[in-house]
Amino acid sequence: MYLIKITNKSKSNVQKQGIVITARCHPGETVGSFVMEGVITNLIKTNCPIADYLREKCIFYIVPMINPDGVCAGNNRTSLAGVDLNRRWRKPDMVLLPEVFYLKSFIEEMTSDHITIFVDLHGHSKKNN
Secondary structure: OOOEEEOOOOOOHHHOEEEEEEEOOOOOOOHHHHHHHHHHHHHOOOOOHHHHHHHHHEEEEEEOOOOHHHHHHOOOOOOOOOOOHHHOOOOOOOOOOHHHHHHHHHHHHHHOOOEEEEEEEOOOOOOOO
8 A cells, every 4th residue: 555645844744734535445436546636636736725725734644545455356345355444444453454454553643643634535336416
């Protein structure tokens, strides 16, 4: 998994709000990748007052694809181990579910400092409007 950090360096990071954004927990939800691409593209814009303001006030920790093995295997909802990662956040096993284990550990470690928002992007094929 990749972790992308987007912020400005003009202010101490301790004073900034932390925002975690993740996508593709379920491999078949490809629209999550398109939304994530839009999020990243807009956050890194130069000479954009909104992007400049957000980078000044926040640190964005972005995991564009939580489940790359499941995506590569062509799975719809599960990891390579055949497990729905989105249903295993309570007590993730470090060996069976390293994606969730390490992401949860990172969030818990950072929460004591400044993580205030967690956004998990999903897409649904059967929800209308």
